[in-house]
Amino acid sequence: MYLADRSAPAGAKTAPDRGPGRAPAVAPTVLALGTVSLITDISSEMVTAVLPLYLIAGLGLSPLGFGALDGVYNGVSALVQLTGGHLADRVRNHKLVAGIGYGLSALCKPLLLLAHSLGPISVVLALERTGKGLRTAPRDALISLSTPDRLQGRAFGVHRAMDTTGALLGPLAAFLILGVAVDGYDAVFGVSACVAALGVVVLMLFVPSGAGGTPPPRPRTAAAPPAPERPDPVRLRDAAALLRLPRLRALALCAVLLGLTTVSDAFVYLLLQRRTGIDDQWFPLLPLGTAAVFLLLAVPAGALADRIGRRTVFLTGHALLLAAYGLLLWAPAWPALPYLVLALHGMFYAATDGVLPAAVAATVPESLRATGLALVGTGQALARFGCSLAFLGSGQGPDRGALTSVPADAPDGPRTVSDLTCRRFHAAAGTGVCLRSSPGALAQDNKAVIVDAELRQVRSFPLAGTPSRARVSPSGRFAAWTVFVSGESYGAAFFSTRTAILDTRTWKLDASLEEFAITMDGRDYRAQDVNFWGVTFAKDDDTFYATLSTAGETHLVKGSVSRRSVTTLAKNVECPSLSPDETRIAYKKRVRAGASLWREHVMDLGTSRDRPLAEKRSVDDQAAWLDDRTLAYALPAEGAADRTDLWTVPADGSGSPELLTSGASSPARLG
Secondary structure: OOOOOOOOOOOOOOOOOOOOOOOOOOOOHHHHHHHHHHHHHHHHHHHHHHHHHHHHOOOOEOHHHHHHHHHHHHHHHHHHHHHHHHHHHHHHOOOHOOOOOOOOOOOOOOOOOOOOOOHHHHHHHHHHHHHOOOOOHHHHHHHHHOOOHHHHHHHHHHHHHHHHHHHHHHHHHHHHHHHOOOHHHHHHHHHHHHHHHHHHHHHHOOOOOOOOOOOOOOOOOOOOOOOOOOOOOOOOOHHHHHOOHHHHHHHHHHHHHHHHOOHHHHHHHHHHHHOOOOOOHHHHHHHHHHHHHHHHHHHHHHHHHHHHOOHHHHHHHHHHHHHHHHHHHHHHOOOOHHHHHHHHHHHHHHOOOOOOHHEEEEEEOOHHHHHHHHHHHHHHHHHHHHHHHHHHHHHHOOOOOOEEOOOOOOOOOOEEEEEEHHHHHEEEOOOEEEEEEEOOOOOOOOEEEEOOOOOOOOEEEOOOOEEEEEEEEEOOOOOOOEEEEEEEOOOOOOOOEEEEEOOOOOOEEEOOOOOEEEEEOOEEEEOEEEOOEEEOOOOOOOEEEEEEEEEEEEEEEEEOOOOOOEEEEEHHHHHHHEEOOOOOOEEEEEEEOOOOOOOEEEEEOOOEEEOOOOOOOOOOOOOOOOOOOOOEEEHHHHHHHOEEEEEEEEEEOOOOOOOEEOOOOOOOOOO
């Protein structure tokens, strides 16, 4: 198996080579198409940056449902590439078909302003991805047909660099618009529509219809040259016959096999966040790190491929990607790990994204150029989609999320699995609270379910967002939960929290602690950016502790359920957990500003002195006291993107962390 490199078969024509000497400038067609892609990507990435949040938090789509829809749409886009490529070759007008694709995508942007439910939005997104699929192969065919064979890698590198510039600017534009606009989502969609229309205008005005980069000069003689004979139309059998070309078949097979080793970028960023503790507010910027490296290296990588061979650069790119995967799975959590992974990820794209179509162009005749590019591109895209599905499915199991019990003195012993499935769970004195999300449903259904000692449902309450924290008071009377919601925080970019307390005797629900009176530094305090999370209860069935966030700072607060009030006690305290003897608070303390790097600490409530515990890794959890001496908490499992293990550590700062049990979260000691 090998990749076609520089030589082209008979009939595989490109723009005429200008002979030896200084390399010519990039063809005007490439620069014009690069400008169109830059503008279009600003528009597309503005929507892409906010779409998951809009669908999940705004319209109630579950994360799994969004992932399924996004995967289906990407698959549709890949399949439509075949139609776009064949149609462009058949009508022999690549610009026309590319323009239809760009126009269809641009038309969908203003339609998002009119679609306010899942059904219409799904139709709009399907049409947008159809436009993307239609334009890809004809656009790449225009690039290859306007460029000499020896400069194909460089030309595609220039185009990809300009394209990536748009991908960098789009999310930043969306971020700025959301920060200043009243109706943030509609403002993003409206501006995106205007930018997309500009891209179509640039395509129609500045991209030539012919293959060449510069139109030939008109002859000075009056006699008109004879009209060339119109070639026969391209038929489906001609397109199918491309796979009989040995070099194209080998190239397509190699691209598919290597695509099967490539998981979705989203999984890479998710695993990187879990390994390094990157804060949620910085998570949307991770793709920008990849894009920045891609932008810097796309042109040099393409030029290098023209000199030393596209096969070598293409395979090197996948080797770099495997190195990034290896660092994610097995490397220690070094401070430099995010930078190394993002650099390798960007280098992978620089060495493959433009190099592959350059290699394809050298193996396909001019009359079938768009079709050949579509065949290989579709195969690679479907292979990557299949690999991502396999990666997602590997983290699922029949007992995933099920409430499981083990003997306290033998946590690694046999597990008793119940029929109750929860995202978060806590229990005490015969009362349990289970925060659940309906798995696999497109419409996310979040509920807090109160259960008795036999795990029978007693009552349920709808939740305003994604489950985050749960606690039950020592007597079993009160239950508290925290969820993530959207559109209510003025201090964060996107998300805020909401915390509720329920009296299981009277079923009185305080739906939001934000309604409680706040005393800070001895004075009444009110602010629009107040958020609470991580409640822990005392034994008197009235006192509780929690985290208060406001003005960019977190505070430990002591509250009273009966008086509906809280008072601040200390700063930089998150997810408190009251010890059984009620003399200490375990909590996570942020140790690096602007990053989710927390150390687990214990504070003496009498003296306010605190000490760091022996756990050196970042703990993003509300720890649970197993007894007065030991804390339990969840950490991401080594090498797993969506699984946690339970660990314990002494509460006095001595000793070292120990694995309690694998594949578990939300610990609660019963009895």
